[in-house]
Amino acid sequence: MSYADDNEPLDPDAERLAVRKRAMDLLARREHAPAELSAKLAKRDHDRDIVAAVLDELIDDGLLSESRYADALVSSRASRGTGPVRIRAELAAVHVSDFEIDRALEDAEVDWHALAEQVRRKRFGAEMPQDFPAKAKQMRFLQRRGFDGDQLQAAFDD
The missing domain is CATH 1.10.10 (Arc Repressor Mutant, subunit A)
Known part of the structure; x- marks a missing residue:
């Protein structure tokens, strides 16, 4: 529960307003997942029930999606x-x-195969690897970046 300056608990209405204001401040900066916003608000020692109620209101109002x-x-x-x-x-x-x-x-209007090839070219240049260790290194890089097997294969097709 949040406290006022004199260490007395805030009344529920004041805390609800404080939670909503903080949530709106965070949402003004960027979109948040509901669970992510809940965790950020909980770190501020707000009552979890009030946080949940405010998040439900924000979802109903279309402000949190x-x-x-x-x-x-x-x-x-x-x-x-x-x-x-x-x-x-x-x-x-x-x-x-x-x-x-x-x-x-x-x-998402993303061609993941083309993106994998573009990322490979940006990192390693247009020339294809000439030996297996070089190709394996590039494939590991693309895997760490989050591309699957089909997308890896597309990145190395001529």
């Missing part, structure tokens, strides 16, 4: 050259539903 968060993260990470496997893991880590993850990845 798991779907919008998933779309924003997919777009952001893909533009930085991150593959779908890693993006999926990042979304799952903040408890975005599998349905929303699948939808966001499918709705």
Whole structure:
């Protein structure tokens, strides 16, 4: 529970307003997953029941959306050259539903095969690796970036 300056607990209405204001401040900076926002607010020693109620209100008001968060993260990470496997893991880590993850990845207008090739070229140049150790190194790099086997293969097709 939050406390006023004189260490007396805030009344529930004042705390609810404080939680909502803090949540709105965080959402003004960027989209958040509901679980991520809940964790940030809980770190501020706000009552969990009040946090849950405020988050429900924000979802009902359309100010907090798991779907919008998933779309924003997919777009952001893909533009930085991150593959779908890693993006999926990042979304799952903040408890975005599998349905929303699948939808966001499918709705993203990203050619993952072309992106894998583009990322490989940017890091290692246009020339294809001449020996197995060099190719393995490049494949490991793309795997760490979150590309799957088909996308790796596409990156090395002539």
